[in-house]
Amino acid sequence: MSGPRPVVLSGPSGAGKSTLLKRLMKEYEGVFGFSVSHTTRNPRPGEEDGKGLNCLPMLLGATLLPVADVLSSETSEDYHFVTREKMQEGIDNGEFIENAEFSGNMYGTSKSSIEDVQAQNLICILDVDIQGVKNIKKTDLNPIYISIQPPSIEILEKRLRDRQTETEDSLQKRLEAARIDMELSEEPGVFDMVIINDDLEEAYEKLRSVLIEEIEKVQDAKK
Numbered sequence: 001m002s003g004p005r006p007v008v009l010s011g012p013s014g015a016g017k018s019t020l021l022k023r024l025m026k027e028y029e030g031v032f033g034f035s036v037s038h039t040t041r042n043p044r045p046g047e048e049d050g051k052g053l054n055c056l057p058m059l060l061g062a063t064l065l066p067v068a069d070v071l072s073s074e075t076s077e078d079y080h081f082v083t084r085e086k087m088q089e090g091i092d093n094g095e096f097i098e099n100a101e102f103s104g105n106m107y108g109t110s111k112s113s114i115e116d117v118q119a120q121n122l123i124c125i126l127d128v129d130i131q132g133v134k135n136i137k138k139t140d141l142n143p144i145y146i147s148i149q150p151p152s153i154e155i156l157e158k159r160l161r162d163r164q165t166e167t168e169d170s171l172q173k174r175l176e177a178a179r180i181d182m183e184l185s186e187e188p189g190v191f192d193m194v195i196i197n198d199d200l201e202e203a204y205e206k207l208r209s210v211l212i213e214e215i216e217k218v219q220d221a222k223k
């Protein structure tokens with residue numbers, strides 16, 4: 001695959017990946033493109049469904065959105081929300097570069113979600129769990145691997161509770177996965193950089209500094 005080097009952001013649910021990412025994409029508009037994953041989990045209030053035309057039948061089947069809504073252009077897309085059947089069909093057809101089961105739901109990165117971003121010569125950002133990291137390492141994507149970690153499991157739990165997006169069951173599953181993730185992130189050679197998201201400003205500066213070389217390459221190419 002061509003274009004600038006992609007970036008994989010990983011780390012426990014609630015560590016602050018989306019918060020950091022949104023800020024980065026806002027500050028560097030036209031530099032990054034988000035790889036919109038597929039998932040079988042339910043959308044949260046305010047989450048936008050990926051509205052790529054190639055996923056239209058999937059989308060209509062899964063969520064019964066009016067066609068006019070589906071076709072209206074949106075500024076940000078969180079996921080392609082799909083049924084288990086549709087997701088499995090895509091996996092069986094070889095449409096995914098990686099997929100994983102997380103907290104009772106399926107998640108996966110389709111090849112086209114990466115290609116769509118790379119075709120625009122943008123830095124493709126992937127937000128995947130630790131299984132995704134391991135599976136992407138088996139491909140030829142060659143991204144920069146960054147882990148975002150919370151200062152402690154207690155703080156992570158507080159942030160997840162305060163976010164008010166999870167049921168007690170899904171919160172517990174996320175904390176269980178977080179313990180494994182926190183351990184693995186310490187293994188040498190897995191990540192190019194591990195950022196502890198304690199103070200948001202400091203964490204953001206670290207993320208920006210590790211990416212600035214790639215950012216400037218994309219900006220220079222546009223001149």
Ligand SMILES: Nc1nc2c(ncn2[C@@H]2O[C@H](COP(=O)(O)OP(=O)(O)O)[C@@H](O)[C@H]2O)c(=O)[nH]1
Nearest residue numbers: 013014037099100102107108109127128129132
């Ligand atoms: N392997 C894999 N993991 C994903 C993908 N998309 C999201 N995830 C991970 O799934 C986990 C749950 O994501 P989500 O339901 O959005 O919850 P949140 O991270 O707490 O906001 C996170 O660790 C994400 O990094 C994907 O395409 N592949």
Ligand SMILES: Nc1ncnc2c1ncn2[C@@H]1O[C@H](COP(=O)(O)OP(=O)(O)O)[C@@H](O)[C@H]1O
Nearest residue numbers: 013014015016017018019159163197198199200
């Ligand atoms: N440095 C920080 N200090 C305090 N709260 C934070 C910090 N970073 C993120 N948060 C909050 O923690 C919650 C989880 O962050 P989020 O970006 O949704 O995590 P993730 O995408 O990794 O699941 C959100 O409510 C967010 O506002």
